[in-house]
Amino acid sequence: MKRSSITATTICGTDVHIVKGEYPVRPGLILGHEPVGVIEELGPGLEDEYSIGQRVIAGAITPCGHCFYCLNGVHSQCHGPLGGWRFGNTINGAWAEYLLVLDARANLAVIPDQLTDEQVLMLPDIASTGISGAESGNIRIGDSVAVFAQGPIGLCATVGARLRGASQIIGIDPLADRRTTATQFGATVTLDPTSCDVVAEIKRMTDGRGVDVAIEALGRQETFELALRSLRAGGVLSSLGVYSGKLVAPYDAIYAGLADQRIVTTLCPGGKERMRRMMSMVMHGRLDLTRLVTHDFFSLEQLPEAFELFSHAADGVMKVGIYPASVPSKDGLVPEPAAIGSR
Ligand SMILES: [Zn+2]
Ligand SMILES: [Zn+2]
Numbered sequence: 283m284k285r286s287s288i289t290a291t292t293i294c295g296t297d298v299h300i301v302k303g304e305y306p307v308r309p310g311l312i313l314g315h316e317p318v319g320v321i322e323e324l325g326p327g328l329e330d331e332y333s334i335g336q337r338v339i340a341g342a343i344t345p346c347g348h349c350f351y352c353l354n355g356v357h358s359q360c361h362g363p364l365g366g367w368r369f370g371n372t373i374n375g376a377w378a379e380y381l382l383v384l385d386a387r388a389n390l391a392v393i394p395d396q397l398t399d400e401q402v403l404m405l406p407d408i409a410s411t412g413i414s415g416a417e418s419g420n421i422r423i424g425d426s427v428a429v430f431a432q433g434p435i436g437l438c439a440t441v442g443a444r445l446r447g448a449s450q451i452i453g454i455d456p457l458a459d460r461r462t463t464a465t466q467f468g469a470t471v472t473l474d475p476t477s478c479d480v481v482a483e484i485k486r487m488t489d490g491r492g493v494d495v496a497i498e499a500l501g502r503q504e505t506f507e508l509a510l511r512s513l514r515a516g517g518v519l520s521s522l523g524v525y526s527g528k529l530v531a532p533y534d535a536i537y538a539g540l541a542d543q544r545i546v547t548t549l550c551p552g553g554k555e556r557m558r559r560m561m562s563m564v565m566h567g568r569l570d571l572t573r574l575v576t577h578d579f580f581s582l583e584q585l586p587e588a589f590e591l592f593s594h595a596a597d598g599v600m601k602v603g604i605y606p607a608s609v610p611s612k613d614g615l616v617p618e619p620a621a622i623g624s625r
Contacts, residue, residue, distance in 0.1 A: 304526040397564060
């Protein structure tokens with residue numbers, strides 16, 4: 283039997299950007315920033331709060347809690363732009379048997395016994411990021427919200443919009459199955475950008491004004507621009523996408539810059555209190571993202587295969603679950619060698 287302190291992890295769209303060379307990380311690092319695991323060893327002085335064998339998650343973003351940025355409340359920007367993102371960026375990440383979590387007291391969140399690994403796997407990044415799009419957009423009860431792209435992050439933004447009390451939630455995606463999932467996650471209406479004029483449709487649905495909040499969850503010029511053009515005067519564009527190349531805001535899309543609109547960007551909120559809140563949402567039946575994991579892999583050796591599937595969006599994949607060898611799953615012990623499963 284292989285030992286592994288990481289019991290579950292997954293692959294993120296950002297990892298695909300990294301592998302394609304669109305986002306530079308420190309060369310030679312192990313990637314992966316979505317860890318679920320068991321404490322194997324503790325650093326000095328942590329025994330009063332943690333114990334070996336405890337099940338834990340850490341956010342994709344692991345702030346120190348005491349630098350200039352952390353103390354100014356922007357934990358994700360710990361030590362400077364994007365500095366809170368360490369796993370698979372500036373230190374080794376979660377696609378491994380073991381993972382070192384720095385600043386453990388700020389970042390290790392104990393998983394309540396009643397929650398399975400599968401139930402918390404989406405929390406370190408996807409849930410925290412997607413929901414933050416709704417939070418940063420400051421969605422108010424009764425708002426109309428458009429979410430551009432219904433991939434994993436966009437779907438979680440849709441969930442966030444529902445949790446924040448939006449009345450009309452417009453999910454936009456060219457893929458029919460993603461639009462169907464969007465409806466299950468809280469979209470009240472969906473639009474296919476390849477078969478309609480999204481901006482005109484959104485204006486029509488909002489008495490000609492545009493939405494109160496537009497969430498960009500893809501990271502492309504087209505969706506950014508559509509989001510801008512769909513926004514009402516005084517509205518908020520909440521951007522979650524990871525952009526590469528040049529991003530342009532045409533003057534006519536932002537009313538020459540005079541329409542009291544705000545563009546806010548957010549990096550995944552991390553830290554153990556954020557993770558506790560996410561787990562609390564799951565525990566009380568307010569958040570269930572297990573159906574986002576469409577494909578399971580039961581060893582780290584299958585990572586290339588999982589990556590291939592995920593990066594090509596093949597076989598209707600949404601997120602993959604990677605469960606390193608011989609760890610107990612909810613169905614008992616996973617046989618070795620285990621095959622790819624799909625659910
Ligand atoms: Zn990510
Ligand atoms: Zn910090």
